Amino acid sequence: MTEAQIDPECLKRMRDLVRNVSIDRFKRAAQNENYILLETSQLKRDVYDHWMALILVSGKALRITLKVHFNIKSSRKMASPIYGINPEKLEIRQAKDFIKEFCNLSAGYIKKIFEDQSIDVGISLPLVIRGFDEVFFERQDKESIIEDKFRIESGGVGVLCTNIVEVFNQSLLNDVDINIEEEEEEEIDFL
Helix, strand or coil, X not given: CCHHHCCHHHHHHHHHHHHHHHHHHHHHHHCCCCCEEEECCCCCCCCCCCEEXXXXXXXXXXXXXXXXXXXXXXXXXXXXHHHCCCHHHCCHHHHHHHHHHHHHHHHHHHHHHHHCCCCCEEECCCEEEEHHHXXXXXXXXXXXXXXXXXXXXXXXXXXXXXXXXXXXXXXHCCCCCCCCCCCXXXXXXXX
């Protein structure tokens, strides 16, 4: 299939996969079921927050770029229950590690979903960079790309997620089951 022949429904299904996995994995990372996914305005901004974590999931079928925009104050509040200490006492490194672990959990589960269905993908390591670096991400206007933005929050504290899904080979994705299966709770270790 050529770029112009990518079905918009396929793109929407992959976008929904990222959203569903993101909220599920954020609840697990935060060990808090009260987080919800909220729609945000689709207006484009250059910078969404002070810091940005990003991770890639990529293979022959598609590439997903998940970016999580956050600030240290909010990240400390979200991570403090995991470390069992007051937010003010959390180190900046721990606040950033919490967001990076969320990225790892999300990308890892997306990879598992695809690999369970014989679609080979790889994931990058999560990277935290300045939120200002968002200005260097070129906006794409292709039929094979869908950009999305949503917020994950509880009690006014949360993160803004942006993701870009680019489909290279739709035929590999046509029968993908994007439903998230219930798993046994695993202990998440934050170092």
